[in-house]
Amino acid sequence: LEFSAGIYNLFDKIYEDPGYEEHRQDAIEQNGRTFRFKLTYSF
Secondary structure (H helix, E strand, O other): OEEEEEEEOOOOOOOEEEOOOOOOOOEEEOOOOEEEEEEEOOO
């Protein structure tokens, strides 16, 4: 049994990717602080 956890963007900084002609907005906001958990069982 294996367990792992992670936090992405710990300080909740605002990140944006530039929008292109096919998008209406000039910038596409990315996820804020994200928690991830993983539980793996092998036999």
